[in-house]
Amino acid sequence: NAGVTQTPKFQVLKTGQSMTLQCAQDMNHEYMSWYRQDPGMGLRLIHYSVGAGITDQGEVPNGYNVSRSTTEDFPLRLLSAAPSQTSVYFCASSSGLRGEQYFGPGTRLTVT
Amino acid sequence: QQPVQSPQAVILREGEDAVINCSSSKALYSVHWYRQKHGEAPVFLMILLKGGEQKGHDKISASFNEKKQQSSLYLTASQLSYSGTYFCGTEIGYGNKLVFGAGTILRVKS
Numbered sequence: 001n002a003g004v005t006q007t008p009k010f011q012v013l014k015t016g017q018s019m020t021l022q023c024a025q026d027m028n029h030e031y032m033s034w035y036r037q038d039p040g041m042g043l044r045l046i047h048y049s050v051g052a053g054i055t056d057q058g059e060v061p062n063g064y065n066v067s068r069s070t071t072e073d074f075p076l077r078l079l080s081a082a083p084s085q086t087s088v089y090f091c092a093s094s095s096g097l098r099g100e101q102y103f104g105p106g107t108r109l110t111v112t
Numbered sequence: 113q114q115p116v117q118s119p120q121a122v123i124l125r126e127g128e129d130a131v132i133n134c135s136s137s138k139a140l141y142s143v144h145w146y147r148q149k150h151g152e153a154p155v156f157l158m159i160l161l162k163g164g165e166q167k168g169h170d171k172i173s174a175s176f177n178e179k180k181q182q183s184s185l186y187l188t189a190s191q192l193s194y195s196g197t198y199f200c201g202t203e204i205g206y207g208n209k210l211v212f213g214a215g216t217i218l219r220v221k222s
Contacts, residue, residue, distance in 0.1 A: 033209075042114070042199055043154065043212040058209055059113075090153060097203065097210070098142050098161060103153035 001026050006091050006104035013081040013111045021076040021107050023091030031094045032074040033101070036060065036087040043090065049074055050097075081111045113138065115202045117213035124190045124220050132185040132216045134200030143176050143183040144201035144210060147194075154199060157185070187218070195220045 007022045025032065033048035035058075045058030049068040063085060065077040074093075078085060088108050092101040115136045122130055134143060141162045146154040158168030160176035160183055168174070173186040187194055197217050201210040 035212075040214060042214040043201075045209050045211065048209055056209075059211065098159060100156040100159070100167070101144070101146075101154075101210075103155075105153055 003027065004091055004093055004102050004104035006089075006107050008107060009105065011107060011109050013078070013109065015081060015083060015111060017081050019078050019081070021078070021089055021091075021109075023074045023076065023104060024072050025074075025093040025102070026072065027093060027095075027102065028071060029093035029095055029099075029102075030071065031096050031099065032068070033058070033092050034064070034066065034074070034076045035090045035092065036085075037090060037106075038087050046076065046089075078109075083111045085109065086111045113204055113211050115200055115211065115213040117198075117200055117216050119216060120214075121217040122219070124194075124218070126190060126192060126220055126222055128190055130187045130190060130218060132187070132198050132200075132218070133182065134184070134202070134213055135180070135182045136202050136204065138181065138204045140176075140178065140181050140183075140202050140204060142203040143174075144203075145172070145174060145183075145185050146199045146201065146212075147196045148199065148215075149196040157198075190218075190220045192220050192222060194218060 034046040035043040047066040091104040094101040145157040148154040197215040
């Protein structure tokens, strides 16, 4: 099993550009989530999904979109990148909210 | 809604013990603990559920005081490998999302 995979590992964007961060898991987990991590602020939830076709907002959803068309994939879209979105992004999956979350290796995004 | 972790940072020598606390201003249904080493992804340590159930690694000890809306993580006989940042995540409201604290940096010296 590959677990949770994320691509790309690093990305540099210019302000106003859009892009999609990819996340996939092969553990048949229903619950998936996206976090951003900034120094001194811990992990902040952006969006989450409790199953294919179902998504909901987390603490900091503005500027991001998600969709969940399959159990395996949960892409995160940045609509118009801003310097404030410079961060490390983690995708995670679990069998449920109260299950062990498996985190992907992260994507380090810089917006100039 | 973010839980408050204390201390913010702690330095130990190998073999010493430490306690990391996590407190919330709202009623909790579960508390989750993760450890993250520098440049790596967070790794699961333990989940404590309302009602007393716990799921996690045998070598990790933690408590959950539902009335006080607090949890504590106990690290005994610390090893160099315990170094990292510890995060607590809290489920506020049944079936809701997890909100993580800002983290506690633990450094174990030889």
